[in-house]
Amino acid sequence: MRRLGLVPYGEALELQKALVEERRAGHVPDLLLVLQHPPVITLGVRRDSRSHVTATEGQLALHGIEVHETGRGGDVTYHGPGQIVGYPILDLRPDRCDVHRYVRDLEEVMIRVCADYGVAAHRVQGLTGTWVGAEKIGAIGVRISRWITSHGFAFNVHTRLDHFQLIVPCGIADRGVTSLGKLLGNAPSIVEVEDRLIRRFAEAFDM
Numbered sequence: 617m618r619r620l621g622l623v624p625y626g627e628a629l630e631l632q633k634a635l636v637e638e639r640r641a642g643h644v645p646d647l648l649l650v651l652q653h654p655p656v657i658t659l660g661v662r663r664d665s666r667s668h669v670t671a672t673e674g675q676l677a678l679h680g681i682e683v684h685e686t687g688r689g690g691d692v693t694y695h696g697p698g699q700i701v702g703y704p705i706l707d708l709r710p711d712r713c714d715v716h717r718y719v720r721d722l723e724e725v726m727i728r729v730c731a732d733y734g735v736a737a738h739r740v741q742g743l744t745g746t747w748v749g750a751e752k753i754g755a756i757g758v759r760i761s762r763w764i765t766s767h768g769f770a771f772n773v774h775t776r777l778d779h780f781q782l783i784v785p786c787g788i789a790d791r792g793v794t795s796l797g798k799l800l801g802n803a804p805s806i807v808e809v810e811d812r813l814i815r816r817f818a819e820a821f822d823m
Contacts, residue, residue, distance in 0.1 A: 617814055620651040622697065625658065625684050632766045635705045639764050648817055649703040650810050653695040655681040655776075657783055660690035660757055668692040671782035679779065688767035690744065690757035692783050698775035698795070698803075700810055701768070702817065708763040719744060719756055721820045722769045726754035728816040729771065729809065735799050743791075746771075751794035771813060772796065774803035 620628075628651060638644045657676070659666055669676075669683065669692055676683065681694075695701060702725075708718060723739055726746035730737035730753065737746050737753060746754035754771045772795035780793045797803025817823070 617648045617650065619810065620649060623651045623653060625653050625656040625682065625695065628653065628701075628703065629684070629686065632703055632705065636761065636764050636766050639705050639707055640762070644705070646707060646821075646823065647705040648814065648823075649705065650814065651701050651703070652697050652699060652806070653701060655679060655694075655696040655779060657681055657683045657692060657694050658686045658688075658757075659683065659692050660686060660688055662691050664691075666692075668784040669782070670784060675782060679782070681779065681782065686757070686759075686767065688757040688759045690755075693755050693757065693770065694775075694779050694783055695770055696775045696779055698773055698797075698806070700771045700773055700806060700813060702771070702813060703768045704765050704817070704821075706765045706821070708760070708765065713763055715758075715760060718760070718765065719758065722756050722758070723754070725813065725816045725820050726769065726771050728819070729812045730796070732812050732816075733796060733800060733804070735796070747791075748794055748799060751792040753794050753796065753799075771809070773806055773809050 727737045737748050740747050744756050745752050756769045759767045774797035
């Protein structure tokens with residue numbers, strides 16, 4: 617596990633690529649990278665991802681928000697300070713070679729963290745991520761290359777929710793976005809929530 621603090625998105629992307637190759641070669645064990653990003657909008661591999669960025673270039677510049685293509689699954693999402701991002705670099709072989717199970721396990725990690733704070737989170741059939749009511753608190757977008765994982769999940773602690781209004785989050789127009797801070801009225805510290813995410817991740821993945 618590596619806690620990296622605030623990392624520009626481009627740097628994190630290159631780090632993941634390098635670690636995937638090191639994991640494939642057996643030079644590093646399974647890892648979880650835990651970090652935050654400066655404000656950035658990321659595009660998944662879906663062809664219509666870019667059309668779900670509703671802000672103009674001028675609006676993005678005003679807010680200091682970059683846009684990056686990623687190579688992960690899923691649609692468009694936003695990352696920013698106050699949101700914990702987890703990038704698992706795992707070899708799913710030999711007994712976890714099931715993409716749907718992997719995504720469900722990531723959802724379960726965030727569901728359990730919400731429960732730690734008395735928040736009842738759940739899955740929504742047909743949609744990816746972790747939800748509280750009709751609002752998403754945790755997004756998931758993964759890449760799996762020959763059963764080595766990268767990219768991962770993003771959990772909203774006290775990130776700026778108004779920045780999600782610059783996009784159609786995950787391409788879903790009729791649902792909102794929430795955060796632990798909004799739900800509790802007072803957000804716990806990032807370090808505390810990181811601790812819980814790490815603990816729950818270790819439970820879900822027997823690490």
